[in-house]
Amino acid sequence: MKRVVMVVAPQQFRDEEYEHPREVLRARGAEVVTASTHAGECIGRFGAKAQADAAIGEVDPEEFDAVVFVGGAGSAVYFDDERAHELARSIAQRGGVVAAICIAPSTLAHAGLLRGRRATAYPTQKDDLVAHGATWSDGPVEVDGRIITANGPDAARAFGEAVADALGL
Numbered sequence: 001m002k003r004v005v006m007v008v009a010p011q012q013f014r015d016e017e018y019e020h021p022r023e024v025l026r027a028r029g030a031e032v033v034t035a036s037t038h039a040g041e042c043i044g045r046f047g048a049k050a051q052a053d054a055a056i057g058e059v060d061p062e063e064f065d066a067v068v069f070v071g072g073a074g075s076a077v078y079f080d081d082e083r084a085h086e087l088a089r090s091i092a093q094r095g096g097v098v099a100a101i102c103i104a105p106s107t108l109a110h111a112g113l114l115r116g117r118r119a120t121a122y123p124t125q126k127d128d129l130v131a132h133g134a135t136w137s138d139g140p141v142e143v144d145g146r147i148i149t150a151n152g153p154d155a156a157r158a159f160g161e162a163v164a165d166a167l168g169l
Contacts, residue, residue, distance in 0.1 A: 001029065001030070001031050002029070002030045002031070002065045002066070002167045002168075002169060003030065003031045003032075003033065003063060003064045003065055003066075004025055004030050004031070004032050004033070004064060004065065004066045004067070004068060004163070004167070005032075005033045005034070005035050005059055005064045005066070005067050005068070005087075006018060006021070006022060006032055006033070006034050006035070006067075006068045006070055007034075007035050007036065007056060007067065007068065007069045007070060007078065007084065007087075008034060008035075008036050008042050008044075008050050008052065008070045008074075008075075009036065009037075009042065009070070009072060009073075009074025009075045009076075009077050009078070010036050010037050010038065010042045010043075010052075010074065010077070011042070011043055011074045012043075012044070012045050012072050012073045012074030012075075013042060013044050013045065013048075013050065013070050013071070013072040013074050013075060014044065014045055014070065014071045014072030014075075014101075014102055014152075014153055014156075015044035015045060015046045015047070015048035015072075016153045016156045017070045017071045017072060017101045017102055017152075017153055017156045017159075018034075018044065018048065018050055018070045019048060019156075020156035020157045020159075020160055021068060021070075021101075021156060021157075021159055021160030021163060022160070023160070024157060024160030024161055024163075024164055025160055025163065025164055025167075025169070028164040028169035029169050030065075030066075030164065030167065030169055033053050033054065033059075033064075034050050034051060034052050034053050035052055035053065035054045035055065035056045035058075035059050036050070036052035036055065036056065037055060037056060037077060038052065038055050039052050039053060039054050039055055039058075040052055044072065045072050045073065045074075056078075056081070056083045056084055056087060057083045059087055061086075061087055061090035061091045061094070061096075062090075062094075064091060064096065065091075065096050065097065065167055066091065066096050066097035066098070066099065066163060066166070066167055067087055067088055067091045067096070067097075067098055067099070068099045068100070068101075068163060069084070069088070069099070069100035069101070069104035069105075069107050069108070070101065070102075070104060071100070071101045071102020071103050071104040071122065071152065071153075072102060072103070073103070075102065075103055075104045075107070076103060076106075078104070078107040079106050079107050079110050080110055081107070084107050084111070085107070085110065085111035085112075088107065088108055088111050088113055089111055089112070089113065092113055092146065092147070095146065096146065097146050097147075097148065097163055097166045097167055098113060098146060098147050098148070099147070099148040099149070099150075099159070099162075099163050099166075100121075100148075100149055100150075101121075101149070101150040101151075101152065101155065101156065101159050102121065102122045102150070102151070102152045102153070103121060103122050103124065103125050104121075105119055105120070105121035105125060105129060105134075105149040106121065106125050106128045106129065106132075108147065108149070109125075109128060109129045109131075109132035109133075109134055110132060112132070112133075113147060114129060114132055114133060114134035114147065114149075115132065115133030115134070116133060116134075116135070117133075117134055117135065117144040117145070117147050118134070118135045118136075118137045118142050118144045119134040119135070119136070119137060119142055119144065119147070119149040120136070120137040120138065120139050120140070120141070120142040120149050120150060120151045121149060121150075121151055122151055122152050123151070137149075139151070140152075140154065140155035140158060141155050141158050141159050141162050143162055143166065146166060148162050148163055148166060150162075
């Protein structure tokens with residue numbers, strides 16, 4: 001069984017960017033674990049509740065086939081979080097899938113994972129991604145090897161499907 005860790009902000013993650021990919025991944029057979037800055041309840045922008053199974057610093061990247069960074073205003077907490085960067089880089093180095101949606105691709109950019117890659121994000125992040133070496137794409141979902149990015153809530157289900165496809169589910 002493929003294992004995926006979804007990283008949400010403790011507050012203000014985007015509800016559908018968590019819920020839709022999670023539904024797709026589970027329906028296609030993945031085990032989904034949720035992580036945040038701390039274990040416990042996290043609250044989305046529109047009131048969705050996510051139960052973080054672990055703090056991001058406690059996640060062992062060796063146990064996961066993919067990491068998905070969920071967007072929403074709160075996800076900016078991970079842009080310069082070295083624990084988030086290390087998790088993403090470790091999974092990428094092992095050939096796993098690294099994905100982010102909405103503003104969360106900035107976390108991947110700051111971790112150095114988008115340099116020379118095609119990527120998309122919420123339009124406010126364009127300059128940040130380009131400044132960190134990404135090639136900007138205006139598409140809703142961008143797949144460049146094992147790196148998957150998406151531009152926002154309307155793309156959430158297609159984003160989840162792209163992650164599941166990349167995992168061979």
